[in-house]
Amino acid sequence: MVEKRNPIAVSEAVKRVMDYAYTEKVEWVPLIEANERFLAENLAADQDVPSFDRSPYDGFAIRAVDSQKATKETPVSFKVVGEIGAGFVYEQEVQAFEALRIMTGAPIPKGCDAVVMLELTKDEVRDGQTYMSINRSYEAGTNISYQGEDVRKGEVLIQKGQFINPGVIALLATFGYAEVPVFKKPVVGVIATGSELLEPNEPLQAGKIRNSNAYMIMAQIERAGATAKYFGQFSDDLDVCIEEVKKALSQVDILITTGGVSVGDYDYLPAIYEAIGATVLFNKVAMRPGSVTTVAALDGQLLYGLSGNPSACYVGFELFTRPIIRKSFGSPTPHLRREKAILGEDFTKANPFTRFIRATLHYNDGQLVATPSGFNKSSAVSSLATANAFIVLPGGSRGYEKDMPVDVLLLEDVQGSEWPWDNIKKYSKL
Ligand SMILES: Nc1nc2c(c(=O)[nH]1)N[C@H]1C(S)=C(S)[C@@H](COP(=O)(O)OP(=O)(O)OC[C@H]3O[C@@H](n4cnc5c(N)ncnc54)[C@H](O)[C@@H]3O)O[C@H]1N2
Ligand code: MOO
Numbered sequence: 001m002v003e004k005r006n007p008i009a010v011s012e013a014v015k016r017v018m019d020y021a022y023t024e025k026v027e028w029v030p031l032i033e034a035n036e037r038f039l040a041e042n043l044a045a046d047q048d049v050p051s052f053d054r055s056p057y058d059g060f061a062i063r064a065v066d067s068q069k070a071t072k073e074t075p076v077s078f079k080v081v082g083e084i085g086a087g088f089v090y091e092q093e094v095q096a097f098e099a100l101r102i103m104t105g106a107p108i109p110k111g112c113d114a115v116v117m118l119e120l121t122k123d124e125v126r127d128g129q130t131y132m133s134i135n136r137s138y139e140a141g142t143n144i145s146y147q148g149e150d151v152r153k154g155e156v157l158i159q160k161g162q163f164i165n166p167g168v169i170a171l172l173a174t175f176g177y178a179e180v181p182v183f184k185k186p187v188v189g190v191i192a193t194g195s196e197l198l199e200p201n202e203p204l205q206a207g208k209i210r211n212s213n214a215y216m217i218m219a220q221i222e223r224a225g226a227t228a229k230y231f232g233q234f235s236d237d238l239d240v241c242i243e244e245v246k247k248a249l250s251q252v253d254i255l256i257t258t259g260g261v262s263v264g265d266y267d268y269l270p271a272i273y274e275a276i277g278a279t280v281l282f283n284k285v286a287m288r289p290g291s292v293t294t295v296a297a298l299d300g301q302l303l304y305g306l307s308g309n310p311s312a313c314y315v316g317f318e319l320f321t322r323p324i325i326r327k328s329f330g331s332p333t334p335h336l337r338r339e340k341a342i343l344g345e346d347f348t349k350a351n352p353f354t355r356f357i358r359a360t361l362h363y364n365d366g367q368l369v370a371t372p373s374g375f376n377k378s379s380a381v382s383s384l385a386t387a388n389a390f391i392v393l394p395g396g397s398r399g400y401e402k403d404m405p406v407d408v409l410l411l412e413d414v415q416g417s418e419w420p421w422d423n424i425k426k427y428s429k430l
């Protein structure tokens, strides 16, 4: 007699796994390796940026007051008393009707309060002395980049948990982080199951298929920000599988298997969980695809039994594994980001369970439109390639029509959502 499984709501399943969230751990890495990691401390400014008043142009620093009478007819001439490049400081104070040749980025010298662009000046040499003249007046403060105009000392610039992009790298460098505190990447193990599986380098044989899931999951793990570790395929023997799972568990933070979680004769995962004493958190979720997704816990470690069907496997990872990885990076928004869109085409299939349809998003006149990305079966692999979102169609509806409002979950996004599972509305046919 086959064991009866009780489907639970997606939100309940997500809640159950989140209780097992892996604890945050911090490591320091060289600045360039911090790109695409998650910052483990708030970044506060310990200095103003810029930290001194500086010139935004190549030209001449002057005292604005000296320029007041300058017109086309009556240009005013300044004695050029020196020059200053970026990186140097001019120590003397500039006096009346003196100018200092200044380069972009150099500190404004004492006494000066304006910069005239080089193109707006004329120079001449008299008795071996250089003079420059201008034919208009300048207000005090013209062309000065003021200390602190970009960042004020004490400001919190980046919150702990933020994704480090090239802009954050620039800030970290600005504030002198040669080494950066980031959250450690959890190591997520992957095991594929099934005697039908060939590896990508093997020629096809009758009745066999290539193992796409293991590589897909490893790529999803990396996209979520963690480290993937591939343990290959299970052996056909249950006792050997049990040992393989135990060994893998000792080397990873989280373990994912794909396939073998349903009720087939060779679906070993339920027996493996029992043999190793893992607690099954759920083994049926009211969703499509991925209804057989199973998650078990052993000594605080999560074991994901994702479906063997590629689309089901993909969805199971994004809904249940990704937020655990993002939580370990201190993210207050670890779940897929939820947005509103309209449906790009009819979806007439009735929905007993909540459906997660692989979809492609585009904007039409400012309106986000989500269109199913292709062949829509749990076994589909082709529609995954162009999917950048899931359309969420709550269960219990009789089908959806083009232009109806829908919730979508974004797949290629680092911002995330706090908890996307409240108030996902069921829209009925128009
Ligand atoms: N009698 C029932 N049969 C099935 C049920 C059910 O409730 N009662 N559920 C169906 C659903 S829903 C799904 S989803 C699948 C889940 O199957 P398993 O997770 O046990 O996975 P397998 O049986 O191992 O394989 C299913 C399918 O996926 C292919 N597969 C497996 N691994 C890979 C891989 N690494 N790469 C690519 N494709 C893979 C495999 O060849 C099968 O075609 O069960 C239904 N059956
Ligand atoms: O788990 Mo199955 O994908 O619901 O088709």
Ligand SMILES: [Mg+2]
Binding pocket: 259, 260, 261, 262, 263, 264, 267, 308
């Ligand atoms: Mg099966």
